[in-house]
Ligand code: HEM
């Protein structure tokens with residue numbers, strides 16, 4: 001074993017809230033990223049309200065997860081890890097968690113500011129701002145803020161993809177090469 005290895009580790013299953021929130025949010029974030037890129041590229045307008053609805057539902061879950069992390073702290077490594085490995089894992093986890101908060105917030109700011117509004121499956125949370133001069137069109141409420149939030153939404157979308165590739169590569173490295181319990185304990189199992 002590496003002499004720098006830190007011995008504080010624990011391969012017990014992660015808590016039920018950690019596992020449930022992780023997998024629900026993982027599925028939602030991967031799906032929303034794919035749908036977001038697709039609908040923006042191909043102007044698939046029918047997907048916009050679905051993307052916004054599911055995206056808005058992410059926010060309370062992401063807030064619950066952030067609160068749970070503040071209460072519980074980050075899980076200790078599943079097997080001996082160096083200080084550098086632990087720092088890298090924490091940095092990627094922290095940024096992923098930040099994306100789950102920043103993506104819905106930038107999406108709301110962007111759609112709200114552009115005058116398009118948003119809601120959750122028919123329940124309007126922010127009304128569109130109809131243009132009295134041009135039927136069927138909307139007037140921006142705050143063009144500059146909306147454009148800034150759109151850039152943030154788009155840039156964070158690409159950051160999320162890069163982080164996710166690192167994150168999944170890390171999970172697979174632990175499972176296939178280190179053969180430790182990192183992935184299994186997120187699935188509710190412990191020793192392999
Ligand atoms: C919560 C997680 C979310 C994720 C991961 C996500 C991800 C994305 C991605 C990757 C894009 C493509 C960006 C581009 O190609 O420039 C996109 C576009 C978009 N998102 Fe989201 N989004 C989320 C939530 C939301 C929410 C809550 C709203 C609004 C209330 C929203 C509104 C939009 C809109 C309107 C577009 C189209 C942008 C365009 O036409 O240029 N998103 N989203």
Ligand code: HEM
Pocket residue numbers: 018021022025026027029030065069075076077078089093094096097099100164167168171182183184186
């Ligand atoms: C197929 C995709 C994914 C796999 C296989 C996966 C796997 C894992 C595993 C094994 C852990 C535990 C790491 C440890 O023990 O230190 C973990 C933690 C974590 N993952 Fe993922 N993950 C995936 C997708 C995602 C996505 C899309 C996000 C965020 C948007 C995410 C965010 C996190 C965060 C924040 C943690 C830290 C613990 C927590 O707060 O839940 N993961 N992931």
